[in-house]
Amino acid sequence: MRPIHYLRCFAGITTREWLRFLNQRGRFFSALVRPLVWLAIFATGFHFVLGVSIIPPYETYIPYEVYIAPGLIAMILLFNGMLISLSMVYDREMGSMRILMVSPLPRWFLLTAKLLAGCVLSVLQAYAFLAIALLWDIAPPWYGYITVLPALVLSGLMMGALGLLLSSAIRQLENFASVMNFVIFPMFFASSALYPLWHVKEASLLLYYVCEANPFTHAVELIRFALYAQLEPVSAVVLVASTAVFLTLAVYGYDPAKGLMQRRAAE
Amino acid sequence: MTDVTALSIEGLGHAFGSRRVLSDVSFSVAAGDFTVLLGLNGAGKTTLFSLATRLYVQREGVIRIFGMDIRERASECLRRMGVVFQQPTLDLDLTVEQNLFYHGSLHGLAHRDAAQRSAAEIERVGLTDQRRDKVRQLSGGQRRRVEIARCLLHRPRLLLLDEPTVGLDIASRQFMLDHTRRLCREEGIAALWATHLIDEVGEGARVVVLHKGEVRAVGAAAQLLGQTRTPSMRAAFETLVQEREAA
Secondary structure, three states: OOHHHHHHHHHHHHHHHHHHHHHOHHHHHHHHHHHHHHHHHHHHHOOOOOOOOOOOOOOOOOOHHHHHHHHHHHHHHHHHHHHHHHHHHHHHHHOHHHHHHOOOOOHHHHHHHHHHHHHHHHHHHHHHHHHHHHHHOOOOOOOHHHHHHHHHHHHHHHHHHHHHHHHHHOOOHHHHHHHHHHHHHHHHHOOOOOOOHHHHHHHOHHHHHHHHHOHHHHHHHHHHHHOOOOOOHHHHHHHHHHHHHHHHHHHHHHOOOOOHHHHHHHO | OOOOEEEEEEEEEEEEOOEEEEEEEEEEEEOOOEEEEEOOOOOOHHHHHHHHOOOOOOOEEEEEEOOEEOOOOHHHHHHOEEEEOOOOOOOOOOEHHHHHHHHHHHOOOOHHHHHHHHHHHHHHOOOHHHOOOEHHHOOHHHHHHHHHHHHOOOOOOEEEEEOOOOOOOHHHHHHHHHHHHHHHHHHOOEEEEEEOOHHHOOOOOEEEEEEOOEEEEEEEHHHHHHHHOOOOHHHHHHHHHHHHHHO
16 A cells, blocks of 8 residues: 555545535534533623633733633534544444445554544634634734644644544443543533633642643643744643544554454454 | 465454354355355354454454465455445445445545446446435445445455345345356456355355354355255255254
């Protein structure tokens, strides 16, 4: 297999993800409506309750809506990452996963291609949210829309890799509800998405450490700083490392010799 | 590297935990052969297919595709193999063509080649008018035809078909059988056809009888009738699966 075969395979996997996405337009709207509901209702309600002091990267006092915007962008990426997981579990139950697995190309490549294809869709939805967020005066400098791109890609890859890893461990579609309870909600709430970590530290030191260890926090912070053309190096390193670990474990999970596929068959 | 033996299985065994599903399975399929893997439900046919397609890795025995060990040269083996699984594997929300293009891309085919080949294969299975229909709109028989068209897209030399006629009506079953036999006869493709339906064996086929994970007999259908001194394949099969149990 030559590089051109890999490229064609990647194009095929991406095309299929696009076709599925276009077939499920409701998915696009629900992915956008969810953070917009948070912005329109939650942020408005808490506008006067939660005070945000001047913290980097902001140079002045900011409305609460501006503070939670990066968290809501990361929320879009998180839900899309979990959708990759859902789509893998669905493919396995419907049988189409087998066609992917008997491709002559290596599995690490097939999984990475699936991850990248999902990431492209996530990033586009994040930009759609940023466009609508202008209605709430959430307007980073113009160059922020460019500098945020690598942060969105890296965060999208991290959440997608987590989704892939979960899909290798989830046995049935019905178990997906557990992902909502034990992955999405804890990751979102135990992070800097809704409140600055110094607030959390004052309330509970333990929760502060949990938030600091949560890779979702680092996705939020990387996006927050990137919107103002600033790099948050610790967050970038944490995200690269988390992506590598999650993807490696997912490839292991899908390896017929070592992973969960045989064990699942045995049950 | 080529070998006229398309599929060679030697001493294959497999167990899920303490439950043994295959024991010392050995047989081969030559180029152009239509070989029926005959066994009741639970005989180990699907496990054997999962091992031969590398969905599972075999730890006992050797599987060779055109002389290549699948553990050592998985990619080259999978390139030469077309598979129809027992469970349907089409994406129901994509059209017939889109399903074939997707499969082509997984084998590294250029879009133009995939388009030409898919048009030809879709025509061969008589679904040209349905090529832009979503698979969800097709009948069970038509979906199976799409699967066989799809598995031929990358021009494999070995076909593995796991119970491809389950749930099909008589006409669709006959079409699948005739089409596969024609591919073996006219194009020299080797086919391993797993089934529990004895009447699918037909004249001139080679048969591998698999029972409780063990090969009970290998040979031409006529040879098995002679060996068991029975008048029909059904009687021969029953004799072969009962022989060792009685012993």
